[in-house]
Amino acid sequence: MTATPVPAMIELQGVAKSYGDVHALQRTDLSVAKGEFVTLLGPSGSGKSTLLNLIAGMTKPSSGRIVIDGRDATTLPTNQRGLGMVFQNYALMPHMTVFENIAFPLQVRRLPKAEIRLKVQQALDLIQLGHVADRRPRELSGGQQQRISLARCIVYNPALILMDEPLGALDKKLREQMQLEIKRLHAELGITMLYVTHDQDEALTMSDRIVLMNGGRIEQQGAPDALYFKPETVFSAEFIGSSNLIPGTIEIDADGAYALNTALGRFPAPAPATAMKAGDRAVLLVRPENMALTASGNATSIAGRLEDSILLGGVVRHFLRCTDGTTLIVQELNQPGRTGAHRGDEIHAAWLPAHARLLPPAPAG
Ligand code: ADP
Numbered sequence: 001m002t003a004t005p006v007p008a009m010i011e012l013q014g015v016a017k018s019y020g021d022v023h024a025l026q027r028t029d030l031s032v033a034k035g036e037f038v039t040l041l042g043p044s045g046s047g048k049s050t051l052l053n054l055i056a057g058m059t060k061p062s063s064g065r066i067v068i069d070g071r072d073a074t075t076l077p078t079n080q081r082g083l084g085m086v087f088q089n090y091a092l093m094p095h096m097t098v099f100e101n102i103a104f105p106l107q108v109r110r111l112p113k114a115e116i117r118l119k120v121q122q123a124l125d126l127i128q129l130g131h132v133a134d135r136r137p138r139e140l141s142g143g144q145q146q147r148i149s150l151a152r153c154i155v156y157n158p159a160l161i162l163m164d165e166p167l168g169a170l171d172k173k174l175r176e177q178m179q180l181e182i183k184r185l186h187a188e189l190g191i192t193m194l195y196v197t198h199d200q201d202e203a204l205t206m207s208d209r210i211v212l213m214n215g216g217r218i219e220q221q222g223a224p225d226a227l228y229f230k231p232e233t234v235f236s237a238e239f240i241g242s243s244n245l246i247p248g249t250i251e252i253d254a255d256g257a258y259a260l261n262t263a264l265g266r267f268p269a270p271a272p273a274t275a276m277k278a279g280d281r282a283v284l285l286v287r288p289e290n291m292a293l294t295a296s297g298n299a300t301s302i303a304g305r306l307e308d309s310i311l312l313g314g315v316v317r318h319f320l321r322c323t324d325g326t327t328l329i330v331q332e333l334n335q336p337g338r339t340g341a342h343r344g345d346e347i348h349a350a351w352l353p354a355h356a357r358l359l360p361p362a363p364a365g
Contacts, residue, residue: 005033006034007033007034008031008032008033008034008067009033009034009035009036009069010030010031010067010194011031011032011065011066012029012064012066012067013029013064013065014064014065015028015051015063015064016061016062017054017059017062018062023216024047025050025054025216025217026215027063028218030218035191036208037186037209038209038211039194039209039211040196040211041198041199041200041210041213042198042214042219042239043198043214044198046216047217049164050216051213052162052164052194055068055081055194056081056083057078057081081160082158082160083160083162084154084161084162085161085163085164086153086162086164087149087164087165088165088166088169091149092145092148092149093137096137097135098124098137099120101148102120102124102152102155103120104152106155120155122155123155124151126151126188126189127147127150127151127185129144129151141174142174143170143174143178146178147178149166150166154185154189154191159191160192161192161194162194163193163194165196165197166195167179167202179202179206182206183205183206200240203240204224204228207223208223209222210222212235212240214239219233219236220232220236228240228241230273230357231359232274233359233360234360234362242287242329242331244286244291244328244329246260246262246267246284246302246326247281247283248262248267248281248284249280249282250278250281250282251278252277252278258270258271258276260282262284264302264322267284267300267353268299269353269356269357270358272358272359273357274359276358281361282359282360283359283362284356284358285358285359286357288317288331289315289331290351290352290355291331292332292349293332293347294347294348294349295347296348297348299353300356301348301351302320302328302349303322303346303348304320304321304322304328304348304349305320305344305347306318306319306342306343307321308343309341309343311334315334316332316334317329317330318341320349
């Protein structure tokens with residue numbers, strides 16, 4: 001028996017958006033399942049907000065079709081798309097109390113007074129802010145205001161919520177708390193979430209699936225683990241997590257085993273995910289936490305001089321300068337008995353061949 005596929009909440013079919021010569025979003029297909037938490041991640045200008053605004057109906061596509069919950073929404077106005085939105089600037093009404101702010105969307109929908117009171121109370125309980133119902137927004141902290149704007153969104157029970165950098169204005173600690181809170185709300189309410197951020201940690205923490213954007217198109221998408229452990233491009237590897245990237249030329253021996261011939265040595269590696277032939281230029285990726293400092297070298301290690309070690313709380317980052325000028329990053333857990341290497345030591349960075357990945361070279365420019 002095959003599993004029933006989860007129906008799509010959002011379906012983008014060949015959607016593109018240009019502003020004159022600027023291709024803010026190239027032709028894009030994207031499907032978001034009901035109940036899924038999908039994050040659009042990417043650097044500034046990569047097209048995340050454009051994609052979100054197209055789904056929200058705040059921008060019209062240059063081409064393509066947008067289907068929301070089974071309905072063609074391509075030309076529907078925002079208020080008929082059945083979605084809620086949360087932005088970075090909380091957009092609360094300053095002259096209204098917290099209660100009135102949350103009640104507002106229900107009053108617009110002309111719900112009976114008693115029902116409004118009940119729903120607002122439930123929304124306030126969900127975000128654990130029942131005690132501030134009578135305050136005005138300016139009497140609340142940034143984190144509280146953002147939770148109120150979340151409550152105002154979930155109070156009318158939309159099937160889909162779009163969020164554009166909602167935590168961008170908060171400090172790190174509060175941001176981390178809110179990430180978990182939004183995740184909890186998602187799990188409790190089962191709402192489909194489409195979330196925009198440029199912060200990789202936020203995307204890794206919250207998402208069922210990350211859609212990584214680059215230059216107005218989808219670079220790669222997948223579960224956080226898959227994006228982290230199986231990046232398909234140099235861009236993906238560099239945007240999510242830290243990377244050691246060593247360029248070279250592909251060699252394939254008689255048994256079909258791959259290796260990369262580089263200025264720092266010849267390194268065996270698992271077969272690449274994308275087709276590569278002998279002589280192709282490629283890049284070897286090894287994550288810093290998959291490298292270790294060792295006194296002597298082996299088949300997959302590179303010698304260098306320890307330039308610096310930086311303590312980052314639970315981990316230590318070592319910077320190793322190699323003979324060709326490359327700097328390698330080696331990350332170790334900071335625990336008693338870790339490598340006692342010192343600045344200036346001649347030492348090796350070693351890894352297991354299975355932990356290396358061959359990627360196509362980054363496109364020029
Ligand atoms: P992101 O949200 O990833 O920062 P955007 O979607 O805002 O990126 O922008 C993608 C590209 O489209 C950028 O090059 C941006 O300058 C351009 N762009 C976005 N909105 C407009 C607009 N209204 N007019 C002209 N160019 C725009």
